[in-house]
Amino acid sequence: MASLLSFLNVSKRYPDGGREVLVLDRVSLDVDAGVSVGVYGARRSGKSTLLRLAAGIALPDSGTIRFDGRDIAQMAGGERGRLLRGDMAFMCAADWRASPGETVVDHVATSLGSEGLTLREARRRAMGVLDRVEIGAAGAQEPTTSLSAAESVRVMLARALARNPRLLVLDEPALFPSLRDRDSFYAMLRTAAGERSMALLVASEEMAALKGFKVLVSIADGELVSTEAQGTVVALPGRRRAGTEWPGR
Amino acid sequence: MRGPSTPLRGALLGLLLERPGHGGDLANRLAVRLGETWRVDTNDVYRLLEQLEKTGLVASRDEPKRNNNRRTHLVYYPTEQTPEALTMWMETLLPREPVRLGLQAKLSVARQQDAPRVLIALKAYERECLVLAQLVSPTDGSARSWTALCMDCTREAVSAQLEAEIVWATRTRRRINEFLERSQ
Numbered sequence: 001m002a003s004l005l006s007f008l009n010v011s012k013r014y015p016d017g018g019r020e021v022l023v024l025d026r027v028s029l030d031v032d033a034g035v036s037v038g039v040y041g042a043r044r045s046g047k048s049t050l051l052r053l054a055a056g057i058a059l060p061d062s063g064t065i066r067f068d069g070r071d072i073a074q075m076a077g078g079e080r081g082r083l084l085r086g087d088m089a090f091m092c093a094a095d096w097r098a099s100p101g102e103t104v105v106d107h108v109a110t111s112l113g114s115e116g117l118t119l120r121e122a123r124r125r126a127m128g129v130l131d132r133v134e135i136g137a138a139g140a141q142e143p144t145t146s147l148s149a150a151e152s153v154r155v156m157l158a159r160a161l162a163r164n165p166r167l168l169v170l171d172e173p174a175l176f177p178s179l180r181d182r183d184s185f186y187a188m189l190r191t192a193a194g195e196r197s198m199a200l201l202v203a204s205e206e207m208a209a210l211k212g213f214k215v216l217v218s219i220a221d222g223e224l225v226s227t228e229a230q231g232t233v234v235a236l237p238g239r240r241r242a243g244t245e246w247p248g249r
Numbered sequence: 250m251r252g253p254s255t256p257l258r259g260a261l262l263g264l265l266l267e268r269p270g271h272g273g274d275l276a277n278r279l280a281v282r283l284g285e286t287w288r289v290d291t292n293d294v295y296r297l298l299e300q301l302e303k304t305g306l307v308a309s310r311d312e313p314k315r316n317n318n319r320r321t322h323l324v325y326y327p328t329e330q331t332p333e334a335l336t337m338w339m340e341t342l343l344p345r346e347p348v349r350l351g352l353q354a355k356l357s358v359a360r361q362q363d364a365p366r367v368l369i370a371l372k373a374y375e376r377e378c379l380v381l382a383q384l385v386s387p388t389d390g391s392a393r394s395w396t397a398l399c400m401d402c403t404r405e406a407v408s409a410q411l412e413a414e415i416v417w418a419t420r421t422r423r424r425i426n427e428f429l430e431r432s433q
Contacts, residue, residue: 040379042416183387183401190387207412208405212387216379220419221426225375227383 002069003030004167004199005054010063012049023049025222026063031215033166036193036200038210041219047203048092050219051171054201055090056080067167085111089160092171096152098144105130105140108159129158133188150181154188161192168193170202182209256354257289258297259338262331263358265307269326272298282357298325306334340366349374349414356421361432364425371425375418378411385411 007029013020023046031037031054041047052058053065056072065072067088072080084090099107108126109119117125130140133154147155153176160168170189176182190212193200204210217226257279264270264278276294283289301307302325309323339355352370359367385404 040382040412040415042419045419186387207382207415208385208408210382211385211404211408213383216383218375218379218415218419221423223372223422225372225379227376227379 003066004033004068005031005201006064006066007050007053008064008066010053010060010065012046012053012058012060014049022222024053024060027222027224029217029224029226030228031167031199031201034193034197034199035215036190036202036213037215037217038213039201039203039217039219040205040207040210041203042205045219046222047205047219048171050224051090051092051169051201051203055084055088055169057084057090086163087166088169089163089165089167090169090171091156091160093153093156094172096156098147098152100143100145102144103141104135104144104147104155107144107155108162111159112162125162126158129161130155132161132192133158134184148177150176150178150185153185157185157189157192161196161198164196165198167199167201170200172203172205182206186211256351257293258301259335260354260358261294261297261301262306262327262335262338263360265325265327266331266335266360267358269324271322271324275325279357283353298323306330336363336366339363340369349417352418364429368422368425371418371422375415375422378414378418382408382411 007027009026009028010024011022011026012024013022015021027050029037029050039047039050049058053060056065056067056075059073067083072083075083102110105123105126108130109122112122112125127137127140130136135151135154135158139151144152144155160170168189176185186209189200189202192198200213202210202213210216215226215228217224219225260279260282261275264275264282270278272295273291275298276289276291279294280287280289298307298309302309305328308326308328310326311321312324314320314322335358339359352367352374355363355367355370385407
């Protein structure tokens, strides 16, 4: 089966002063439809770069990234934009900006503008997804400026879910004030993904946050190590050569 | 033979390739290389050297002690097979051996030409930790009972350990890569 999202030998460099830093070095990764992939890595390990490339927000220097078989780098800018408003959702918890005067339900409903819905229909759908992230009717009428950190992440999730994406790319939702908030967010995320057969590509610097993900990947120094053999085959050349003693036994 | 001294066999070969030595000297050198936490047992070292000699990976000669010419002790030397055995040990992870200890032992005597093998071993170890992390099941976010909390904290202990192992392995890979870049 073809993957929903695939990275093949993807490299990315960024200028750093007078030199270039290789952030990703020929990485390969597959995200199959409906499968959750957790990316674990320290700060500045290249997690965010990997996710921004997946979402087509940044483009690779070499290698190919395909979504649903189509090369993201070959798409026109507008097409990549449509992809991010349709089959794929990108969410970065650090990007949360409240809009003064906007209610929570309208914040979610306005993101559905491109779907040809009336405002009333959009609000109804928004209420449905807000309910899934445990923000009830009263909370939905609150202004976005009144949300706590944990609530704002849930509203972002609702906004991402509202368009029924096939893949949700989620960068570091580590802004939770308590572990309980974090765990309930991840439980919501897993449930929502399971119900919709939505694939997940989630980066975190906390291993504990990625419990229950089907595939785990670690990223460091531009390289990926994955629990899936594909893309990151780590061969252990541990065969004994005939006739040579070996001190391990 | 298993147990914590198994990884030391390979390390002894590495030390002997650097220079020959008697058992006590090798035990001291190992202790310096591996640090306080290993508690290298001198008797273990003598036993391991005897075993290695039986398999032809080291050879010994009775030589007079430096400070007392009337007494002798066994001084161990590498054999023709030692370099290749060390290389093979570098590229091998034993499933039964405590992997991190094995890796530490390898690192302690690794030659620069072993860098590719050490990097592969580190990646394999990282993958092994990820596979174990996958087995840690998530908690239902709504579980609020004391029992659920305790179970969850137990799982977090596993995650935290694996996380620390991965951090160590990735950092070590990075340092080796940076060193190789600089020395190119």
